[in-house]
Amino acid sequence: MEVESRAKMEKTHTKPKNAWENFFKDKTHGGHRYSSEEFLAMEAREKLFHLDGGKTLLDFGCGSAELLTYYALEYEQLLGVDFSPSMLGEASKRIRERKCNNIDLILADHEILWENLDSTFDRITAAGVIQYLSFQEIDAFIAKASEHLNSDGKMVFFDILDPRLYPLWKLGVFAPNAGLLKALYRMSCDFQNSILAALKNRPRNIYGFTHNPYKIQKIANKHGFEMRYIQSMYYEYKYHAIMFRT
Known part of the structure; x- marks a missing residue:
């Protein structure tokens, strides 16, 4: 597993931090209901079911890689992205401990991420992250992500707060x-x-913010995606948005 040097990470992340970046800059764990490996494994299995295959995966907002290391068992190559240096520090430790040599990490937010990519993916996902973006930012994210998604790929936003x-x-x-x-x-x-x-x-x-699923669906349709949403299995107040090209 090759993790970018801290100097290189910081160089690519020069945009002023927003409130959420400041909020998470020193955090080391995601907002999972339970931190036990048993629960994380169950949560990962549910998400893998909805991701439904593919060989390459980009996980935006990967946090400390609590789910990403479980995804690594099912994918050939993975890229974890987060805007929190402390989260990526924990992610790097977890990846080394679990010997997940098929995971790379990048420090970036939803805006500068795409400048650092030169490949496409079968799956692009984000878990518990979309609620930190406005509808305008979600629109831009889907537009950019679609350029890096393979033709038969799928985009899945997990655990969005249901208003x-x-x-x-x-x-x-x-x-x-x-x-x-x-x-x-x-x-x-x-x-x-x-x-x-x-x-x-x-x-x-x-x-973060709540987002009505029908508004997310409207944005997805605008960019040529069909979308269905289902309630999260482990968070009764959240839903998943599953997008695929028409």
Whole structure:
């Protein structure tokens, strides 16, 4: 496995950091529900089912490679991309430990990534990342990604926050001990966190923005993709967007 040197990474990533890049710059783990290998393996199996084959894969927002190293068992060559140096540092360690010699890593965001690519892929995916992009940025991402996707390839955005279900999750509706008092407590905590975030000029939380699946579908159709969406198996307030060319 060949990881680009830190100097080269930083050289290709000179654009000023946005709020999310600052938020994640020192993080070392993704936002998985559980960090156990047993859970990560189950989550990866679900995602591999929807990726459904191919030989080459680009994983945008790969984080610390918690899923990427499981994908490596099914693909010949993989490229992991993230805008957090600390995440990629952890990813590099995990890749070495698991001897995944078919994975390369690049430090880049959704804008400069495409400048560093000279190949195409059978699958382009992003898990728990699209909620940090605006609809305009998603539009641009799909347009650029389509230029690096093989003709029979597939693009899959995993775990997008569903605006119809996310508010219910925040209120604790899906929790085993759901109830009115629990909901009021969560509302109080969310309000306090919002105030603190505004005072410190940082994002409200790690989860990002909600995106209606029909709006994502409209963008996909605009760029020549059919799209279907399904609910995430392990996150009841998220959905997957699966795109393929018509």
